[in-house]
Structure formats: structure tokens, C-alpha cells
Amino acid sequence: xxTPTMDKVEADAAAASHLIxxxxxxxRFNPEVSADATWEDFQLEIDPKERVLDGLHKxxxxxxGSLTFRRSCAHGICGSDAMRINGKNRLACKTLxxxxxxxxxxxxxxxxxxxxxxxxxxDMDPFFQAYRDVMPFLVTTGNEPTRERLQSAEDRERFDDTxxxxxxxxxxxxxxxxxxxxxxxxxxxxxxxxxxxxxxxxEAGEQRLEILNDKDGVWRCRTTFNCTDACxxxxxxxxxxxxxxxxxxTRRF
Amino acid sequence: MPAGTLYRGxxxxxxxxxxxxxxxxxxxxLFVHVxxxxxxxxxxxAYDDVVATYKTPIVALLEYGxxxxxxxxxxxxxxxxxxxxxxxxxRYQKQMLWTVVGIWVVLMVGALYPVLxxxxxxxxxx
Numbered sequence: 001x002x003t004p005t006m007d008k009v010e011a012d013a014a015a016a017s018h019l020i021x022x023x024x025x026x027x028r029f030n031p032e033v034s035a036d037a038t039w040e041d042f043q044l045e046i047d048p049k050e051r052v053l054d055g056l057h058k059x060x061x062x063x064x065g066s067l068t069f070r071r072s073c074a075h076g077i078c079g080s081d082a083m084r085i086n087g088k089n090r091l092a093c094k095t096l097x098x099x100x101x102x103x104x105x106x107x108x109x110x111x112x113x114x115x116x117x118x119x120x121x122x123d124m125d126p127f128f129q130a131y132r133d134v135m136p137f138l139v140t141t142g143n144e145p146t147r148e149r150l151q152s153a154e155d156r157e158r159f160d161d162t163x164x165x166x167x168x169x170x171x172x173x174x175x176x177x178x179x180x181x182x183x184x185x186x187x188x189x190x191x192x193x194x195x196x197x198x199x200x201x202x203e204a205g206e207q208r209l210e211i212l213n214d215k216d217g218v219w220r221c222r223t224t225f226n227c228t229d230a231c232x233x234x235x236x237x238x239x240x241x242x243x244x245x246x247x248x249x250t251r252r253f
Numbered sequence: 254m255p256a257g258t259l260y261r262g263x264x265x266x267x268x269x270x271x272x273x274x275x276x277x278x279x280x281x282x283l284f285v286h287v288x289x290x291x292x293x294x295x296x297x298x299a300y301d302d303v304v305a306t307y308k309t310p311i312v313a314l315l316e317y318g319x320x321x322x323x324x325x326x327x328x329x330x331x332x333x334x335x336x337x338x339x340x341x342x343x344r345y346q347k348q349m350l351w352t353v354v355g356i357w358v359v360l361m362v363g364a365l366y367p368v369l370x371x372x373x374x375x376x377x378x379x
Contacts, residue, residue, distance in 0.1 A: 027257060037257070087261030109257055174260065176269070223336050225265025225346060238265075239343035242336065 019045040022097060023105040024055055026067065029116050037116065041105065048098035052085055052106065056092060069120035076232060079168030083120050084109040089170040089230040111173035113182060127169050130185045134193035134211055139204035155200040162195040162240050164233040171227035171237050183216045187227035187237045190218055194240040197253050209248050218244050264350050272329050275322035282319055313372035320364045321357075328353040 021043060029037035042059045053074055060067045072078040074093045081092040085108055086100050092108070100106060114122035140149075165188065172178050172186035193212055197205040212218045218241055227237035247253040260266070293300040306312065332349045336342040342349070 084258075084260070087258045107258055112257075112260065174262075176260075176262075176266065222269055223265065223333060223343070223346070224262065224269040225343075226260070226262045228343070229263050229265070236343060238336075238346075242343055243340075245337065246340075 018047055020048050020102055022046050022055065022102045024059060025105040025107045026059070026119070027107075027109040028067075028119055029110075030066070030118055046097060048096070048102055050097055051093055052095045052097065052100070052108065053081060053092040055097065055106070056108070068118045077166060079166035082111055082168040082170040082173070082232070084111055089174045091168060091170065091232045094232050111169060113173045113175070113179040114169070122173075124169065126182055127172055127186065127188065128167075130172075130189040131167065131192055134185070134189050134208055135204060136192045136196065138196065138199070138202055139207070140201070141203055149201045151200055158200070159195050159198040161235050162191045162198075164235050165191050165195070166233060167192075168232060170230040170232055174226040174230040176224055176226065177220050177222055181216070181220070184220045185212065185217055187221075187241060190221075190241050190244055191235060191237055194244050197244060197247060205247075205253050209244070209253075212244060213248050218248065221245070264347050268329055268332075268350050271325060272333070275326040278319075278322045279326060308371070310372035310376050313369055317364065317368045320368055321361060324357050324360050325353070328357055
């Protein structure tokens with residue numbers, strides 16, 4: 001009866017052979033313990049084809065239950081787990097360990113420009129307030145039609161890119177202008193304004209343009225392209241902001 | 254390592270940083286330039302004295318730095334205008350940046366002799 005045991009040992013060895021040792025260097029902050037944030041290293045065995053989020057789960061579940069971070073769907077749709085991984089904003093659930101050089105420690109920090117509440121959790125209220133301020137909903141006048149509001153494929157294509165936003169804040173918190181002045185609307189709010197400004201069915205484009213024609217509106221954009229690089233949905237954020245700027249100049253949209 | 258890390262931005266962010274830095278440097282130059290030119294109203298001799306110090310090799314090196322700052326700021330400024338007003342600008346910003354850097358290098362090589370020639374002759378003899 002020794003064979004099954006041998007099999008199990010071999011299976012374990014085979015199962016472990018694809019694992020690598022990775023160091024997670026995580027920015028920890030707990031206001032109840034200390035006013036300062038510190039770095040903490042965790043070593044774990046992980047399959048390089050797993051995601052950074054899986055590593056964080058392993059840490060939270062097996063090593064240190066106090067590690068705090070947001071995540072919900074874990075599949076790049078809900079936009080909860082935007083964080084700064086190796087210095088860049090990304091979704092932890094869409095970043096594979098093998099793609100970010102696991103030979104070196106992987107740094108994980110909260111996104112910049114928003115108040116850190118604990119570890120990787122930031123206060124998202126200012127971010128969502130800017131989003132609400134651009135009226136991210138359809139505005140129409142007249143009687144409601146008895147059927148759906150039709151639109152040509154070309155009209156739909158006009159704002160297709162900006163419909164992809166999941167409000168993860170990776171763009172807004174990658175923006176140097178936003179880091180320095182949280183009053184700036186930020187890329188995400190402008191992207192969502194763009195989505196309605198260029199929608200042929202919507203009638204509040206002028207109003208939204210006026211909201212963004214503010215000293216903290218689109219004109220604060222310095223085209224650093226950090227938002228475009230950071231967007232996990234591949235939205236050309238800077239392009240959308242520039243289109244809103246041009247719409248403000250030409251009043252054609 | 255107590256502080257957080259630097260944001261790892263790409264070409265766009267660093268071109269913006271360089272644009273800011275060169276802009277501030279050019280502002281300081283213009284500030285000094287207005288002062289030294291205004292000096293001629295105070296006394297032409299004092300003006301001559303100040304301008305004479307500008308012929309030293311160290312100032313020639315600073316002038317080369319000024320050429321570098323102005324050329325980058327001007328060329329990248331054209332790129333920013335293209336990003337602002339050309340509908341395909343944002344998509345080609347990286348290519349445009351490398352074009353800017355390429356033209357900048359060529360012009361900097363071209364400026365070597367006119368700007369630094371005199372200083373080189375002075376330091377190493379004619």
C-alpha cells in the first residue's frame with residue numbers, strides 16, 4: 001500500500017514545482033496604531049500565472065488577516081481594486097504576477113491623491129462627488145417616447161470608448177494635477193461627461209460643458225497621458241478630455 | 254524606505270515634467286535678461302562690465318543649457334498644440350515626442366560650434 005503515498009508525494013512535488021517565491025512589499029497604514037504609513041514584506045509561494053489579487057488574498061487569509069483592501073468581483077468589472085502596483089495604477093485582479101517581474105519585490109500601495117483610510121483602502125467620496133457633478137445620466141426634454149430612443153451605429157460609435165469606464169479611479173489617481181489639487185474634476189469625471197456630451201440622444205451637453213468650463217474643469221488637464229496609460233479598460237482618456245476641450249472651443253458636439 | 258514610491262509614469266508624464274522644468278528655467282533667464290538689459294539705463298559702463306562676464310566659458314556653458322531648454326520647450330510646445338488641436342494627436346503623442354527629441358538632438362549638435370566654439374578656443378587656446 002505504499003504506492004498511493006508515493007503518488008501523493010510526487011503529485012505534491014509536481015504541484016509545487018511551478019510555484020515561485022515572491023515578495024510582496026505592501027504599504028501598510030493603520031491610523032489606530034500609528035500616524036505614519038510603513039512598508040511590510042510578505043513572502044509567499046505562488047503560481048506566476050496567478051494575479052496580484054490572489055497574492056493579497058493569500059496574505060490576508062493565511063498570513064495577516066488585518067491586511068485591508070477593496071475587491072468585489074475580482075474579474076476586472078467592478079473597479080474596486082485599483083491600486084499602485086510597482087509604481088503604476090492597475091487593477092490587482094487584472095495584473096498577473098509573471099507580467100510584473102516577480103524576481104524583485106512587488107510593491108503594492110494605495111492609489112495617490114485620495115485620503116488613505118487603512119492600508120490599501122482610500123476615501124473615494126471626492127472621486128464620486130466629481131462624477132456626480134457632471135450629471136452622468138440621460139437628460140431629455142419633451143414627452144417620453146413609447147419605445148426605445150433609437151440611434152444610428154455611427155452616433156453610438158462616437159462615444160463608444162467612454163462607455164467602458166468602470167469608475168475604478170486608476171486614471172484620476174494617476175494624474176499629477178489631481179495629486180496637487182483634489183478640486184480638479186479628474187479624468188474619470190470628464191470621461192463620463194464625454195459619454196453623455198457626445199450622445200446624440202442627450203440634450204444636456206451644453207450644461208455639462210459649462211460645468212467643465214471651470215478653472216477646475218477640463219482646462220486643468222496638462223496631457224501627461226498617465227490616465228490613458230493607467231486605464232485598465234484601455235479607454236483613450238486623454239483623447240476624450242481633448243475632445244471635450246475642443247467641443248468647448250467650437251461648440252460642436 | 255519610509256516614503257512611498259515615485260509614480261512610474263511614461264513618456265507623457267516625463268515630457269510634462271521636462272516642459273515644466275525648462276519653462277521655469279526660461280522664466281528665470283528672462284528675469285535676469287530684463288535686469289541686465291535695464292542696466293544700460295543705469296550706466297552704460299556697468300552694462301558693459303556685466304556683459305563682459307557673459308563672455309566667460311562658464312556662462313557659455315550656461316548659454317548652451319539655455320539653448321537646450323528653449324529648444325525642448327518650443328518643440329514640445331508644438332507637440333502639445335498638436336495634442337490639443339489635432340484629432341489624432343493624443344494617439345500619436347509618443348511618436349511625436351520621439352520626433353521632438355530627435356530634432357532637439359540634431360539642433361543641439363548644430364548649436365555646439367556657434368555657442369561653445371568661442372569658449373573652447375578660450376580654454377584650450379586657439
